[in-house]
Amino acid sequence: MPAFRALLALAFTSIVYAAPLGGGISVSVRSNSYSADGTFYAPGLGACGKTNSSNQLIVAVGHAVFDSYPGAALHPQNPNKNPICGKKLKATYGQKSVTVTVEDRCAGCPGAADLDFTEAGFRKLAALGVGRIHGVKWEWVI
Template structure:
């Protein structure tokens, strides 16, 4: 009986510790482009020098809590870290990218894009990104 009590205690503690651990961030992969921002879907006006990003309309419109009013989308002002070619940039979501074909594609401001690659490239494939907690 003592053996079963110890096993049960061990399993209970293990389950509690596992539940308390933070989730491992999910890395998304998509294409990266850049655009000249202005008034975005979040209702925020940005410039080319701001460290912002537009996420794919597929992600923006299906984000949990999204409503018919894009200004109220909970994805607005979320931060993400994008990595490409060994370089990283932290950006804030302020817009929706209607030209993005993939769910995880990103459209950066020129300033943010240039932290990953030269704007002369125009499009970069294999941008890894994840949400900042």
């Protein structure tokens, strides 16, 4: 019986920690590493219900990640209650890194794991004039 409980606990842990995305990609609250494009935007009232400014270290995650985050389906009509809101991630581009807080959903991000930074966050990785950076590695900060 203890072996069954351990197996059951492991099964529920997997459900809590990972949710599938289209194309076989899964989002995980564990420290899995992703590779994506990074862009920047001028934030305002975000999908998480907070108003942010360009000088804050905020990020909008791709809509596929935002919508598939574990627990997001519990509140499909109110993205403010998505458990991804307030989560931190560390993004690295080349030798530079930044830790940002998820406060928005990037509807225009074509890649499942793409990130749309505020200007302050993007500047920590590259000059704004670059516009789009490829090969941004990122992971959840637990």
